[in-house]
Amino acid sequence: MPRENPCPMHNLRTLHRFSRSMSATIAQLRHFIALAESGSFTRGADATRRSQAAFSRSIAELEAKLGVALIERVGHSNTLTPIGRTVLEHARQVVAQTDELAQVVQHHVSGDAGQVRLGLGPTPAALLSQTLLRFAAHYRGGMRIRLASGSAEHHLHALRARQLDAVVVDLRSVPHASGDLVVQKLCELPTGVLCRPSHPLCALPEVTLADLRPYPLASTGVSASVARQAVERFGALAHPDSLITLGCEDVRDLLHIACESDAVYVGIVSPAASLLRSGVLVALPFALQGLESHLAWVQRAVRAPNPVLESLQALVLQTLTQLPPTPP
8 A cells, every 4th residue: 555755855746747647537536536425445436337346446546646545444444544635625626627627618519508506595596496497498509407405504515515516695694704715796685574464463563573472483594694683683582593483495485384374484575575466475564674685696716617607697697686676
């Protein structure tokens, strides 16, 4: 098994040797990633559709080219060495960038957009999913689009891991020190407190936090920044962890339960525009000014240029900025 050599000149020679042979090792990097993720040569070989002998040989060749041991083999256990964990992080980036480049070239040659993976926060999912799916269905040359729903934290992790190409989330959920990400603000959307017209709270001229607390409050997850603002405005009892009783990442489900029960929806109003216009839901007089949602498009700073992704970004911006005004 190759041993790690701490000599700087050896490491420099290793780097030069690895750089010269990169074109021949993309497949080996894929095999190494499969091994690291499965923890097993057998499962890694199955995942990459290689024989176990060919898979093991590929890993050994990669270790020989790098001049370091990537895997520590103890009995039936396979764990990454410290340098193996570092190589894994970079291998994922190299393989993902290679796939991105291949997709861009494929689109240029054949018009096929390939696969685009977008992460959508709860409100963006309610506002954009149908438009994005419609766009992909009619895309000339073909497009495979994957829309992932979930929390902003989950999406940002997947974006950094190159499991997503871009995400649309609340701007305040993106950490300020995010030099590895490019963040573009898309729009500002008002928030509100909604319920059905027959709700007892509709009889009040003004609604306070104390008035809301006896009822089930339905909302999506919010960023730490929004939670802090709510506490500063209304007090400790306004923290979402103690205030929200019905939590869900699907806005449509939350609005549905508000329509058919005494549950009160707290969140961005735009997904409920048609329900408000038809009178199925009404807005309660509760002051949420200053707690508006600021949606943002987020991508990795280091990525291959992708005209298809740029078209989707323009479509998202156009859709959000042309949302009809929300009824008062």
